[in-house]
């Protein structure tokens with residue numbers, strides 16, 4: 001067994017970020033244990049008690065990849081690179097499982113309509129989008145393809161959607177199959193990770209070489225973190241594309257086909273610091289009406305929407321973007337932070353996992369050099 005294989009990493013969290021990091025670290029040869037309060041389960045059972053899982057963001061996501069071009073000054077370039085890395089990994093996972101059923105991934109068209117496009121959208125030519133930014137099959141829509149006259153800019157491209165809990169269960173299953181360990185536990189503080197008795201050898205405390213903080217919102221010690229409430233609605237209707245409309249008043253209208261008997265998510269709201277856990281029937285009506293007006297094809301032959309489930313979720317958001325950096329915490333343990341992904345956890349997940357692997361390897365190399 002190589003020196004690297006003997007090193008043990010504990011990942012806190014089993015949302016899409018913790019699972020992706022755990023699998024990526026495992027593939028690089030580390031022994032990995034996931035410690036988490038919430039674990040993936042079929043969406044249908046999570047919905048039996050939505051309030052008890054409301055702080056677990058991953059089940060409530062769409063989840064689609066919507067390309068977000070960096071601004072002319074370069075803002076968002078780091079996140080865009082992570083989205084490109086994630087797209088490539090999703091394509092590889094889907095190709096390895098052609099039926100797709102195991103992974104929950106579907107590739108399809110993404111369609112966007114904007115009423116008030118910012119400069120970075122207006123600057124998108126097919127050459128820049130495809131060649132420089134890696135947005136496959138990008139095409140500007142002609143005005144005749146817009147749904148109404150309030151839309152002034154539109155595009156389509158190739159992208160992916162996942163059924164979040166099918167996908168997260170797949171990641172968990174693959175991790176365990178690869179020898180990963182899973183412990184259901186809530187930590188009261190980050191430093192507790194280094195005091196865990198993981199029972200690795202006859203009940204003795206296992207050695208931990210590094211930890212990953214993929215807890216979604218962190219441990220309450222980062223004043224840049226806040227939640228963004230999202231209300232959406234799952235309908236049984238299928239939708240051939242993931243369609244997003246950005247309205248001039250800042251509101252959003254979108255569809256995210258989950259497939260695999262998961263219906264289509266119609267959304268949605270983005271409400272910073274709103275902790276209300278209950279869906280509003282009025283908001284549901286307005287979301288369904290707005291989306292149907294933009295994309296009547298969702299109604300299909302039946303001519304109506306069949307509602308399956310209202311969703312309220314909390315996006316773990318962070319001013320300035322996600323925190324992906326290493327830190328020596330009080331007590332001397334090393335923690336690689338990977339939290340605050342906001343509304344983009346799925347679409348950036350494999351890029352985050354690569355950043356975490358790089359940070360862990362850097363730390364362990366520097367640590368070994370000191371010994």
Ligand SMILES: Cc1cc2nc3c(=O)[nH]c(=O)nc-3n(C[C@H](O)[C@H](O)[C@H](O)COP(=O)(O)OP(=O)(O)OC[C@H]3O[C@@H](n4cnc5c(N)ncnc54)[C@H](O)[C@@H]3O)c2cc1C
Nearest residue numbers: 013014015037038057058062064187216230313345346347
């Ligand atoms: C309505 C809605 C729609 C969305 N749509 C999309 C989309 O289309 N595309 C997209 O990319 N993203 C989307 N998102 C965002 C996405 O859901 C999040 O970015 C993502 O789920 C964050 O994943 P995470 O692993 O960081 O956090 P989480 O999924 O919240 O997981 C955190 C993990 O840490 C564990 N944990 C936390 N604290 C502790 C503790 N003290 N001790 C032990 N364990 C702990 C939890 O139990 C859990 O296992 C959407 C979100 C919402 C709400």
